[in-house]
Amino acid sequence: MAYDVGGRGDHSFNDSAARGLDKADKEFNLKSKELTASNGETESDREQRLDSLAGAGYNPVIAVGFTYGDAVTKIAKKYPKTTFGIVDSVVQGSNVDSMTFATEQSSYLAGVAAALKTKSGKVGFIGGVHNPLIGTFQAGFDQGVKDTKPSVQVTDQYLYETDTKGFNDPTTAQGKAQGMLDQGIDVIYSAAGLSGDGSIQAVAGKSGAWAIGVDSDQYQDPALAKYKDHILTSAIKNVDVASYDLIKSVHDGTAKTGTNNYTLANGGVSLSTTGGFLGDVQSQIDAAKQKIVSGQITVKSAP
Amino acid sequence: MKKFDKERALLAIAAPVLAVIGALIVTALVLLATGKEPFTAFHVMINYGDKTDSQVYILNKATTYYLAGLAVAVGFRMNLFNIGVDGQYRLAAFFAAAVGGAMSIPGIIQVPLIILTAMVVGAVWAAIAGVLKVTRGVSEVISTIMLNSIAGIVIGYFLQDGRLGVLDKNANMVSTKPIPSGSHLFNFSTGGGAVDGFIVLAVVAGVLYWFGLNRTRFGFDLRAVGRSQSAAEASGVSVKRMVITSMLISGALAGLVGMPTLLNESYDYGTDFPVGIGFTGIAVALLGRNNPVGIAVGAVLWAFLDRAANGLEFEGYDQELVGVIQGVIVLAVVIAYELVRRYGLTRQQRQVGAELAAAAAHKQEVTA
Numbered sequence: 001m002a003y004d005v006g007g008r009g010d011h012s013f014n015d016s017a018a019r020g021l022d023k024a025d026k027e028f029n030l031k032s033k034e035l036t037a038s039n040g041e042t043e044s045d046r047e048q049r050l051d052s053l054a055g056a057g058y059n060p061v062i063a064v065g066f067t068y069g070d071a072v073t074k075i076a077k078k079y080p081k082t083t084f085g086i087v088d089s090v091v092q093g094s095n096v097d098s099m100t101f102a103t104e105q106s107s108y109l110a111g112v113a114a115a116l117k118t119k120s121g122k123v124g125f126i127g128g129v130h131n132p133l134i135g136t137f138q139a140g141f142d143q144g145v146k147d148t149k150p151s152v153q154v155t156d157q158y159l160y161e162t163d164t165k166g167f168n169d170p171t172t173a174q175g176k177a178q179g180m181l182d183q184g185i186d187v188i189y190s191a192a193g194l195s196g197d198g199s200i201q202a203v204a205g206k207s208g209a210w211a212i213g214v215d216s217d218q219y220q221d222p223a224l225a226k227y228k229d230h231i232l233t234s235a236i237k238n239v240d241v242a243s244y245d246l247i248k249s250v251h252d253g254t255a256k257t258g259t260n261n262y263t264l265a266n267g268g269v270s271l272s273t274t275g276g277f278l279g280d281v282q283s284q285i286d287a288a289k290q291k292i293v294s295g296q297i298t299v300k301s302a303p
Numbered sequence: 304m305k306k307f308d309k310e311r312a313l314l315a316i317a318a319p320v321l322a323v324i325g326a327l328i329v330t331a332l333v334l335l336a337t338g339k340e341p342f343t344a345f346h347v348m349i350n351y352g353d354k355t356d357s358q359v360y361i362l363n364k365a366t367t368y369y370l371a372g373l374a375v376a377v378g379f380r381m382n383l384f385n386i387g388v389d390g391q392y393r394l395a396a397f398f399a400a401a402v403g404g405a406m407s408i409p410g411i412i413q414v415p416l417i418i419l420t421a422m423v424v425g426a427v428w429a430a431i432a433g434v435l436k437v438t439r440g441v442s443e444v445i446s447t448i449m450l451n452s453i454a455g456i457v458i459g460y461f462l463q464d465g466r467l468g469v470l471d472k473n474a475n476m477v478s479t480k481p482i483p484s485g486s487h488l489f490n491f492s493t494g495g496g497a498v499d500g501f502i503v504l505a506v507v508a509g510v511l512y513w514f515g516l517n518r519t520r521f522g523f524d525l526r527a528v529g530r531s532q533s534a535a536e537a538s539g540v541s542v543k544r545m546v547i548t549s550m551l552i553s554g555a556l557a558g559l560v561g562m563p564t565l566l567n568e569s570y571d572y573g574t575d576f577p578v579g580i581g582f583t584g585i586a587v588a589l590l591g592r593n594n595p596v597g598i599a600v601g602a603v604l605w606a607f608l609d610r611a612a613n614g615l616e617f618e619g620y621d622q623e624l625v626g627v628i629q630g631v632i633v634l635a636v637v638i639a640y641e642l643v644r645r646y647g648l649t650r651q652q653r654q655v656g657a658e659l660a661a662a663a664a665h666k667q668e669v670t671a
Contacts, residue, residue: 035616042577043568044360045613052617066475067575090473130459131574133475161459162574 113145396561429554577637
């Protein structure tokens with residue numbers, strides 16, 4: 001498994017993939033190898049990472065994150081007998097499983113929750129990097145807030161315009177979140193990988209403020225346990241399910257390939273309820289979820 | 304005439320060698336402290352870095368590092384700290400990619416045009432810091448760091464669907480329009496992959512750097528300003544003009560940094576374009592002591608370490624280990640240069656003293 005920047009231990013996106021790997025490892029007694037991207041990489045770094053994994057006989061090779069798109073395209077051709085997985089990107093190839101997630105749908109529900117929970121009438125969104133993928137989170141969140149309570153004001157901010165460091169920079173996220181709190185924003189949704197830890201930390205410093213986590217159920221994360229009373233909910237992206245499915249399919253001899261879209265309807269994305277903070281508004285969230293699943297609401301995937 | 308002093312040449316090499324050895328010792332200690340055996344780790348690094356595909360990778364990485372090192376070194380030679388190479392090369396590569404993607408003319412014209420665009424953009428971006436320094440006394444360190452940040456924002460603004468970017472919906476990537484295949488730069492293909500053709504231009508840049516600094520009036524003036532501004536001013540050099548010119552040159556060189564990637568590998572500027580090479584350039588220039596050959600050695604060493612990091616990770620070591628080595632090397636280089644400089648100074652004094660004593664003794668003999 002090749003991780004995106006942040007790697008195992010980001011309490012979010014990469015950790016979700018890691019959970020899937022761990023589960024499969026245990027169940028099928030596999031030997032796995034994990035490599036992690038560093039900040040400021042080039043295409044050749046990513047290619048050679050996948051190459052060395054496939055070359056050493058690892059199968060399947062799962063690339064976590066859309067930045068691996070081109071590298072998977074190239075290396076999958078070189079190793080036609082190995083199955084490749086790519087998260088958040090669609091790669092053509094008979095030996096590639098493209099796992100995409102309708103994160104705008106889970107973000108929509110996060111928006112609904114935020115709109116119902118805010119007291120100040122102001123909510124915020126922090127994205128790690130201003131790219132199309134994170135745009136799906138923003139679009140869903142904004143729409144969810146507006147559809148629920150049009151009077152609520154949404155502030156959208158990004159940590160970096162293009163630098164993928166945005167997923168690996170909790171300090172900057174903490175500063176951004178603090179700035180939002182100072183403006184009276186009391187619910188902050190961060191879609192920024194490891195950086196999200198910083199904004200959760202800032203939110204926890206203000207009583208009555210809520211943080212919404214992303215990708216993993218951050219309420220349950222031991223490393224964030226100190227702040228969990230401020231983690232309203234998390235917009236979960238079940239990369240673990242997707243990667244587990246892929247490993248299992250390869251293990252069973254029927255490798256899963258093609259494009260597999262994970263949505264609210266098939267449980268690939270969801271909104272967590274572990275903290276129990278959403279009890280009073282759960283019915284409205286469930287109603288919104290039903291409307292999305294039934295197609296009554298179409299969530300935009302670009303802001 | 305300068306006589307070739309063997310011991311002096313030895314001293315010049317001593318500093319970086321000392322630094323690298325010092326860094327290795329510190330790394331070994333770090334490894335021991337974390338309960339891992341250091342010699343296996345070094346063995347892994349050397350073995351992995353020695354493979355053919357590794358060599359290709361190292362050469363390609365070193366090419367960009369070398370250009371970044373040169374860009375930084377031009378400033379260093381006159382005590383200008385151009386921390387902004389990072390922003391300069393990214394902005395330059397971005398606009399060069401946009402220009403390259405918008406046109407479809409024969410490569411023989413288009414490739415130079417793309418390179419020229421990059422150099423001009425890089426130079427203009429660096430010149431902002433130069434003008435601020437000359438007219439308002441703003442420290443170039445501060446202004447270039449800020450300009451790095453602004454460059455990122457400018458790119459972020461233009462690199463959007465409908466502006467200068469094209470969105471690939473499936474891949475979640477935005478990039479500039481790809482440069483037509485007729486304008487891709489040549490590669491040298493080897494058994495381990497393709498070596499970027501831009502390496503030739505990097506060598507040319509290195510030769511021009513050497514010639515410009517050591518064999519021209521301009522280079523002399525530049526070095527004079529670096530040694531002592533007031534002395535240079537007194538001897539009729541316009542320091543202000545030199546600041547602007549050297550920032551322009553530094554920026555133009557910085558513009559080249561992204562070119563191997565753009566013209567030989569990615570052919571477009573997307574959200575995945577490498578960042579942070581400008582900072583590596585500072586380390587490489589320090590390591591190479593602003594000498595064109597030294598910078599090349601530094602760049603290759605840096606690229607080798609990058610490559611070794613991958614090998615280490617694969618063998619279960621932490622890839623951050625290489626970060627430790629690189630950091631310690633920079634620190635050790637600064638210390639080692641100072642040590643060697645002091646040793647050289649005392650040695651010189653001793654030599655002069657010995658010569659004077661000998662001359663005095665000779666004189667006594669004559670008079671006696």
